[in-house]
Amino acid sequence: MLEQDRHGLAAALEQARKSYAEGGIPIGSTLYHSSIGPAPLDLDIALTHGTHGSSSELGKRLLLGAGHNQRVQKASATLHAEIAALEDAGRLHAEVYRQSTLYTTLSPCIMCTGAVLLYKIPRIVIGENVNFQGGEDLLRSHGVEIIVADDPECKELMAKFIKEKPEIWYEDIGLPSVQ
Amino acid sequence: MLEQDRHGLAAALEQARKSYAEGGIPIGSTLYHSSIGPAPLDLDIALTHGTHGSSSELGKRLLLGAGHNQRVQKASATLHAEIAALEDAGRLHAEVYRQSTLYTTLSPCIMCTGAVLLYKIPRIVIGENVNFQGGEDLLRSHGVEIIVADDPECKELMAKFIKEKPEIWYEDIGLPSVQ
Ligand SMILES: [Ca+2]
Ligand SMILES: [Ca+2]
Ligand SMILES: [Zn+2]
Ligand SMILES: [Zn+2]
Numbered sequence: 001m002l003e004q005d006r007h008g009l010a011a012a013l014e015q016a017r018k019s020y021a022e023g024g025i026p027i028g029s030t031l032y033h034s035s036i037g038p039a040p041l042d043l044d045i046a047l048t049h050g051t052h053g054s055s056s057e058l059g060k061r062l063l064l065g066a067g068h069n070q071r072v073q074k075a076s077a078t079l080h081a082e083i084a085a086l087e088d089a090g091r092l093h094a095e096v097y098r099q100s101t102l103y104t105t106l107s108p109c110i111m112c113t114g115a116v117l118l119y120k121i122p123r124i125v126i127g128e129n130v131n132f133q134g135g136e137d138l139l140r141s142h143g144v145e146i147i148v149a150d151d152p153e154c155k156e157l158m159a160k161f162i163k164e165k166p167e168i169w170y171e172d173i174g175l176p177s178v179q
Numbered sequence: 180m181l182e183q184d185r186h187g188l189a190a191a192l193e194q195a196r197k198s199y200a201e202g203g204i205p206i207g208s209t210l211y212h213s214s215i216g217p218a219p220l221d222l223d224i225a226l227t228h229g230t231h232g233s234s235s236e237l238g239k240r241l242l243l244g245a246g247h248n249q250r251v252q253k254a255s256a257t258l259h260a261e262i263a264a265l266e267d268a269g270r271l272h273a274e275v276y277r278q279s280t281l282y283t284t285l286s287p288c289i290m291c292t293g294a295v296l297l298y299k300i301p302r303i304v305i306g307e308n309v310n311f312q313g314g315e316d317l318l319r320s321h322g323v324e325i326i327v328a329d330d331p332e333c334k335e336l337m338a339k340f341i342k343e344k345p346e347i348w349y350e351d352i353g354l355p356s357v358q
Pocket of ligand 4 (some may be wrong): 261288289291292
Protein backbone atom coordinates (compact mmCIF):
# COMPACT_ATOMS: atom_id res chain seq x y z
CA MET A 1 0.00 0.00 0.00
CA LEU A 2 1.19 3.52 -0.80
CA GLU A 3 2.46 5.64 2.10
CA GLN A 4 -0.23 8.29 1.49
CA ASP A 5 -2.89 5.58 1.58
CA ARG A 6 -1.59 4.31 4.92
CA HIS A 7 -1.81 7.86 6.17
CA GLY A 8 -5.34 8.44 4.84
CA LEU A 9 -6.57 5.19 6.36
CA ALA A 10 -4.89 5.97 9.68
CA ALA A 11 -6.80 9.26 9.76
CA ALA A 12 -10.03 7.34 9.10
CA LEU A 13 -9.20 4.90 11.91
CA GLU A 14 -8.61 7.84 14.22
CA GLN A 15 -12.18 8.97 13.44
CA ALA A 16 -13.45 5.45 14.15
CA ARG A 17 -11.69 5.37 17.53
CA LYS A 18 -13.15 8.77 18.40
CA SER A 19 -16.63 7.44 17.65
CA TYR A 20 -16.03 4.34 19.75
CA ALA A 21 -14.86 6.49 22.66
CA GLU A 22 -18.16 8.39 22.42
CA GLY A 23 -20.15 5.14 22.60
CA GLY A 24 -20.85 5.22 18.87
CA ILE A 25 -20.31 2.88 15.96
CA PRO A 26 -16.55 2.80 15.26
CA ILE A 27 -16.42 3.43 11.54
CA GLY A 28 -14.42 6.38 10.25
CA SER A 29 -13.76 7.95 6.89
CA THR A 30 -11.64 10.63 5.25
CA LEU A 31 -11.61 12.23 1.80
CA TYR A 32 -8.29 13.45 0.40
CA HIS A 33 -7.35 15.15 -2.79
CA SER A 34 -5.15 12.63 -4.59
CA SER A 35 -2.36 15.01 -5.60
CA ILE A 36 0.85 15.21 -3.64
CA GLY A 37 2.23 18.69 -3.10
CA PRO A 38 0.59 22.11 -2.81
CA ALA A 39 -2.99 22.24 -4.00
CA PRO A 40 -3.15 23.47 -7.57
CA LEU A 41 -4.53 26.96 -8.01
CA ASP A 42 -7.65 25.74 -9.73
CA LEU A 43 -8.40 23.48 -6.77
CA ASP A 44 -8.45 26.51 -4.50
CA ILE A 45 -11.06 27.99 -6.78
CA ALA A 46 -12.96 24.74 -6.86
CA LEU A 47 -12.94 24.69 -3.07
CA THR A 48 -14.60 28.06 -2.63
CA HIS A 49 -17.74 26.35 -1.40
CA GLY A 50 -15.87 23.90 0.84
CA THR A 51 -16.04 24.58 4.55
CA HIS A 52 -13.10 22.75 6.06
CA GLY A 53 -10.38 22.21 3.43
CA SER A 54 -6.94 22.03 5.02
CA SER A 55 -3.54 20.64 4.13
CA SER A 56 -2.59 17.36 5.73
CA GLU A 57 0.74 16.88 7.43
CA LEU A 58 2.03 13.89 5.53
CA GLY A 59 2.60 14.17 1.83
CA LYS A 60 0.96 17.60 1.78
CA ARG A 61 -2.24 16.26 0.32
CA LEU A 62 -5.33 18.34 0.90
CA LEU A 63 -7.73 16.85 3.46
CA LEU A 64 -11.18 17.57 2.05
CA GLY A 65 -13.33 16.00 4.75
CA ALA A 66 -13.36 13.64 7.72
CA GLY A 67 -16.06 12.06 9.82
CA HIS A 68 -17.41 9.00 11.57
CA ASN A 69 -20.70 7.20 11.97
CA GLN A 70 -23.20 9.35 13.90
CA ARG A 71 -26.07 6.91 14.51
CA VAL A 72 -25.67 6.95 18.28
CA GLN A 73 -24.29 10.46 18.73
CA LYS A 74 -26.81 12.30 16.54
CA ALA A 75 -29.59 9.68 16.26
CA SER A 76 -28.74 9.77 12.57
CA ALA A 77 -29.88 7.17 10.06
CA THR A 78 -27.86 8.59 7.19
CA LEU A 79 -24.57 9.83 8.66
CA HIS A 80 -22.56 6.73 7.99
CA ALA A 81 -18.83 7.48 8.16
CA GLU A 82 -18.44 8.01 4.42
CA ILE A 83 -21.49 10.28 4.22
CA ALA A 84 -20.19 12.21 7.23
CA ALA A 85 -16.82 12.72 5.51
CA LEU A 86 -18.52 13.92 2.31
CA GLU A 87 -20.77 16.19 4.35
CA ASP A 88 -17.76 17.60 6.20
CA ALA A 89 -16.11 18.40 2.87
CA GLY A 90 -19.02 20.69 2.00
CA ARG A 91 -19.88 21.74 -1.52
CA LEU A 92 -17.16 20.79 -3.99
CA HIS A 93 -16.98 21.09 -7.73
CA ALA A 94 -17.38 17.84 -9.65
CA GLU A 95 -13.73 17.99 -10.74
CA VAL A 96 -12.46 17.85 -7.14
CA TYR A 97 -14.27 14.61 -6.32
CA ARG A 98 -12.84 13.10 -9.48
CA GLN A 99 -9.32 13.83 -8.23
CA SER A 100 -9.88 12.43 -4.75
CA THR A 101 -9.54 9.22 -2.75
CA LEU A 102 -12.03 8.09 -0.10
CA TYR A 103 -10.76 6.17 2.92
CA THR A 104 -13.06 4.12 5.11
CA THR A 105 -12.30 1.68 7.90
CA LEU A 106 -15.04 -0.75 6.73
CA SER A 107 -16.37 -1.87 3.36
CA PRO A 108 -19.02 0.69 2.29
CA CYS A 109 -22.72 -0.18 2.42
CA ILE A 110 -24.87 0.28 -0.67
CA MET A 111 -25.86 3.85 0.33
CA CYS A 112 -22.24 4.94 0.71
CA THR A 113 -21.34 3.02 -2.44
CA GLY A 114 -23.99 5.09 -4.21
CA ALA A 115 -22.45 8.30 -2.88
CA VAL A 116 -19.06 7.30 -4.31
CA LEU A 117 -20.70 6.62 -7.67
CA LEU A 118 -22.74 9.86 -7.61
CA TYR A 119 -19.60 11.95 -7.25
CA LYS A 120 -17.46 9.67 -9.42
CA ILE A 121 -14.76 9.28 -6.78
CA PRO A 122 -12.22 7.15 -8.65
CA ARG A 123 -10.39 5.45 -5.74
CA ILE A 124 -11.45 3.98 -2.43
CA VAL A 125 -9.22 2.50 0.25
CA ILE A 126 -11.08 0.10 2.56
CA GLY A 127 -9.69 -0.83 5.97
CA GLU A 128 -11.32 -4.24 6.00
CA ASN A 129 -14.21 -6.21 4.55
CA VAL A 130 -14.29 -9.15 6.95
CA ASN A 131 -16.85 -7.83 9.44
CA PHE A 132 -19.02 -6.52 6.59
CA GLN A 133 -18.82 -6.47 2.82
CA GLY A 134 -20.83 -3.84 1.01
CA GLY A 135 -21.02 -2.62 -2.57
CA GLU A 136 -17.51 -3.48 -3.75
CA ASP A 137 -18.73 -5.37 -6.84
CA LEU A 138 -20.90 -2.45 -7.91
CA LEU A 139 -17.99 -0.04 -7.44
CA ARG A 140 -15.70 -2.30 -9.45
CA SER A 141 -18.26 -2.62 -12.25
CA HIS A 142 -18.18 1.18 -12.54
CA GLY A 143 -14.39 1.24 -12.77
CA VAL A 144 -13.67 2.46 -9.23
CA GLU A 145 -10.22 1.40 -8.03
CA ILE A 146 -10.55 -0.50 -4.74
CA ILE A 147 -7.72 -1.15 -2.32
CA VAL A 148 -8.55 -3.43 0.62
CA ALA A 149 -5.97 -2.99 3.37
CA ASP A 150 -7.15 -5.94 5.49
CA ASP A 151 -6.01 -3.91 8.48
CA PRO A 152 -5.87 -5.79 11.82
CA GLU A 153 -6.71 -2.70 13.90
CA CYS A 154 -9.79 -1.88 11.81
CA LYS A 155 -10.95 -5.49 12.07
CA GLU A 156 -10.38 -5.73 15.81
CA LEU A 157 -12.17 -2.48 16.66
CA MET A 158 -15.24 -3.31 14.57
CA ALA A 159 -15.43 -6.91 15.79
CA LYS A 160 -15.29 -5.67 19.38
CA PHE A 161 -18.19 -3.26 18.79
CA ILE A 162 -20.36 -5.83 17.02
CA LYS A 163 -19.85 -8.21 19.95
CA GLU A 164 -20.68 -5.48 22.48
CA LYS A 165 -23.67 -3.84 20.78
CA PRO A 166 -24.94 -6.11 18.03
CA GLU A 167 -28.42 -4.51 17.94
CA ILE A 168 -26.99 -1.08 17.07
CA TRP A 169 -24.80 -2.55 14.36
CA TYR A 170 -27.71 -4.45 12.78
CA GLU A 171 -29.84 -1.31 12.88
CA ASP A 172 -27.09 0.56 11.03
CA ILE A 173 -27.19 -1.84 8.11
CA GLY A 174 -30.98 -2.14 8.05
CA LEU A 175 -31.23 -5.61 9.57
CA PRO A 176 -33.66 -6.73 12.30
CA SER A 177 -32.03 -7.04 15.74
CA VAL A 178 -32.98 -10.69 15.97
CA GLN A 179 -31.11 -12.41 13.14
CA MET B 180 -52.42 6.11 -8.53
CA LEU B 181 -53.74 5.36 -5.05
CA GLU B 182 -55.21 8.24 -3.07
CA GLN B 183 -52.62 7.82 -0.29
CA ASP B 184 -49.86 7.96 -2.88
CA ARG B 185 -51.23 11.22 -4.29
CA HIS B 186 -51.21 12.56 -0.77
CA GLY B 187 -47.66 11.39 -0.02
CA LEU B 188 -46.37 12.89 -3.26
CA ALA B 189 -48.21 16.16 -2.63
CA ALA B 190 -46.43 16.41 0.73
CA ALA B 191 -43.11 15.83 -1.03
CA LEU B 192 -43.95 18.54 -3.58
CA GLU B 193 -44.76 20.91 -0.72
CA GLN B 194 -41.22 20.29 0.57
CA ALA B 195 -39.83 20.98 -2.91
CA ARG B 196 -41.71 24.27 -3.15
CA LYS B 197 -40.45 25.28 0.28
CA SER B 198 -36.87 24.66 -0.89
CA TYR B 199 -37.44 26.65 -4.06
CA ALA B 200 -38.81 29.57 -2.03
CA GLU B 201 -35.58 29.50 0.00
CA GLY B 202 -33.47 29.69 -3.16
CA GLY B 203 -32.61 26.01 -2.96
CA ILE B 204 -32.95 23.01 -5.25
CA PRO B 205 -36.67 22.15 -5.46
CA ILE B 206 -36.65 18.44 -4.73
CA GLY B 207 -38.74 17.15 -1.84
CA SER B 208 -39.33 13.80 -0.20
CA THR B 209 -41.48 12.13 2.43
CA LEU B 210 -41.43 8.74 4.11
CA TYR B 211 -44.74 7.23 5.22
CA HIS B 212 -45.63 4.04 6.98
CA SER B 213 -47.63 2.07 4.42
CA SER B 214 -50.48 0.99 6.71
CA ILE B 215 -53.79 2.82 6.72
CA GLY B 216 -55.34 3.40 10.12
CA PRO B 217 -53.89 3.87 13.60
CA ALA B 218 -50.27 2.87 13.96
CA PRO B 219 -50.01 -0.68 15.28
CA LEU B 220 -48.77 -1.05 18.82
CA ASP B 221 -45.52 -2.67 17.76
CA LEU B 222 -44.80 0.29 15.46
CA ASP B 223 -44.97 2.61 18.45
CA ILE B 224 -42.36 0.44 20.09
CA ALA B 225 -40.32 0.36 16.92
CA LEU B 226 -40.45 4.15 16.76
CA THR B 227 -38.93 4.72 20.19
CA HIS B 228 -35.80 6.06 18.55
CA GLY B 229 -37.67 8.15 15.97
CA THR B 230 -37.67 11.88 16.55
CA HIS B 231 -40.59 13.22 14.55
CA GLY B 232 -43.16 10.48 13.97
CA SER B 233 -46.65 11.92 13.62
CA SER B 234 -49.96 10.90 12.14
CA SER B 235 -50.83 12.41 8.79
CA GLU B 236 -54.23 13.95 8.15
CA LEU B 237 -55.28 11.97 5.14
CA GLY B 238 -55.71 8.23 5.44
CA LYS B 239 -54.20 8.30 8.93
CA ARG B 240 -50.89 6.95 7.76
CA LEU B 241 -47.93 7.71 9.96
CA LEU B 242 -45.58 10.33 8.51
CA LEU B 243 -42.12 9.10 9.43
CA GLY B 244 -40.02 11.83 7.87
CA ALA B 245 -39.99 14.74 5.44
CA GLY B 246 -37.31 16.92 3.90
CA HIS B 247 -35.92 18.66 0.87
CA ASN B 248 -32.58 19.15 -0.81
CA GLN B 249 -30.25 21.24 1.40
CA ARG B 250 -27.30 21.91 -0.93
CA VAL B 251 -27.86 25.65 -1.01
CA GLN B 252 -29.43 26.13 2.43
CA LYS B 253 -26.89 24.09 4.43
CA ALA B 254 -24.00 23.88 1.94
CA SER B 255 -24.69 20.15 2.09
CA ALA B 256 -23.33 17.63 -0.39
CA THR B 257 -25.30 14.70 1.01
CA LEU B 258 -28.69 16.07 2.07
CA HIS B 259 -30.53 15.24 -1.08
CA ALA B 260 -34.30 15.28 -0.50
CA GLU B 261 -34.56 11.53 0.10
CA ILE B 262 -31.60 11.52 2.50
CA ALA B 263 -33.11 14.52 4.31
CA ALA B 264 -36.42 12.66 4.73
CA LEU B 265 -34.63 9.58 6.07
CA GLU B 266 -32.57 11.77 8.38
CA ASP B 267 -35.71 13.51 9.62
CA ALA B 268 -37.25 10.13 10.43
CA GLY B 269 -34.42 9.46 12.85
CA ARG B 270 -33.45 6.00 14.05
CA LEU B 271 -36.03 3.40 13.05
CA HIS B 272 -36.07 -0.33 13.45
CA ALA B 273 -35.44 -2.31 10.28
CA GLU B 274 -39.04 -3.55 10.29
CA VAL B 275 -40.45 -0.02 10.00
CA TYR B 276 -38.55 0.79 6.81
CA ARG B 277 -39.77 -2.47 5.34
CA GLN B 278 -43.38 -1.35 5.87
CA SER B 279 -42.89 2.13 4.42
CA THR B 280 -43.19 4.03 1.13
CA LEU B 281 -40.77 6.75 0.03
CA TYR B 282 -42.08 9.68 -2.01
CA THR B 283 -39.78 11.89 -4.01
CA THR B 284 -40.54 14.59 -6.56
CA LEU B 285 -37.67 13.48 -8.84
CA SER B 286 -36.15 10.14 -9.81
CA PRO B 287 -33.58 9.26 -7.12
CA CYS B 288 -29.84 9.53 -7.84
CA ILE B 289 -27.60 6.54 -7.21
CA MET B 290 -26.80 7.66 -3.61
CA CYS B 291 -30.48 7.92 -2.70
CA THR B 292 -31.15 4.68 -4.56
CA GLY B 293 -28.53 3.08 -2.35
CA ALA B 294 -30.24 4.43 0.77
CA VAL B 295 -33.54 2.83 -0.33
CA LEU B 296 -31.72 -0.47 -0.86
CA LEU B 297 -29.84 -0.24 2.45
CA TYR B 298 -33.07 0.03 4.41
CA LYS B 299 -35.00 -2.28 2.09
CA ILE B 300 -37.80 0.22 1.53
CA PRO B 301 -40.17 -1.82 -0.66
CA ARG B 302 -42.05 0.97 -2.50
CA ILE B 303 -41.07 4.30 -4.02
CA VAL B 304 -43.35 6.85 -5.67
CA ILE B 305 -41.48 9.16 -8.05
CA GLY B 306 -42.98 12.47 -9.13
CA GLU B 307 -41.19 12.51 -12.47
CA ASN B 308 -38.15 11.13 -14.26
CA VAL B 309 -38.06 13.45 -17.26
CA ASN B 310 -35.66 16.09 -15.90
CA PHE B 311 -33.44 13.36 -14.43
CA GLN B 312 -33.48 9.59 -14.29
CA GLY B 313 -31.50 7.95 -11.54
CA GLY B 314 -31.23 4.40 -10.22
CA GLU B 315 -34.64 3.04 -11.19
CA ASP B 316 -33.21 -0.02 -12.94
CA LEU B 317 -31.12 -0.93 -9.90
CA LEU B 318 -34.16 -0.53 -7.62
CA ARG B 319 -36.26 -2.68 -9.93
CA SER B 320 -33.58 -5.36 -10.08
CA HIS B 321 -33.80 -5.57 -6.27
CA GLY B 322 -37.57 -5.96 -6.36
CA VAL B 323 -38.50 -2.44 -5.27
CA GLU B 324 -41.96 -1.42 -6.50
CA ILE B 325 -41.68 1.83 -8.48
CA ILE B 326 -44.60 4.11 -9.31
CA VAL B 327 -43.78 7.03 -11.62
CA ALA B 328 -46.49 9.69 -11.38
CA ASP B 329 -45.26 11.78 -14.32
CA ASP B 330 -46.61 14.77 -12.42
CA PRO B 331 -46.80 18.05 -14.39
CA GLU B 332 -46.20 20.24 -11.32
CA CYS B 333 -43.07 18.30 -10.32
CA LYS B 334 -41.77 18.51 -13.88
CA GLU B 335 -42.47 22.22 -14.24
CA LEU B 336 -40.87 23.22 -10.95
CA MET B 337 -37.68 21.25 -11.59
CA ALA B 338 -37.39 22.39 -15.22
CA LYS B 339 -37.72 26.01 -14.08
CA PHE B 340 -34.92 25.60 -11.52
CA ILE B 341 -32.56 23.85 -13.95
CA LYS B 342 -33.08 26.70 -16.42
CA GLU B 343 -32.49 29.34 -13.74
CA LYS B 344 -29.50 27.81 -11.92
CA PRO B 345 -28.02 25.05 -14.08
CA GLU B 346 -24.61 25.14 -12.33
CA ILE B 347 -26.15 24.30 -8.94
CA TRP B 348 -28.16 21.46 -10.42
CA TYR B 349 -25.11 19.97 -12.17
CA GLU B 350 -23.13 20.24 -8.95
CA ASP B 351 -25.86 18.32 -7.14
CA ILE B 352 -25.53 15.33 -9.46
CA GLY B 353 -21.75 15.45 -9.62
CA LEU B 354 -21.41 16.88 -13.11
CA PRO B 355 -19.06 19.69 -14.18
CA SER B 356 -20.80 23.05 -14.65
CA VAL B 357 -19.71 23.22 -18.26
CA GLN B 358 -21.38 20.28 -19.97
CA1 LIG C 1 -13.12 19.05 5.95
CA1 LIG D 1 -40.35 13.05 10.91
ZN1 LIG E 1 -22.85 3.30 4.55
ZN1 LIG F 1 -29.96 11.73 -4.41
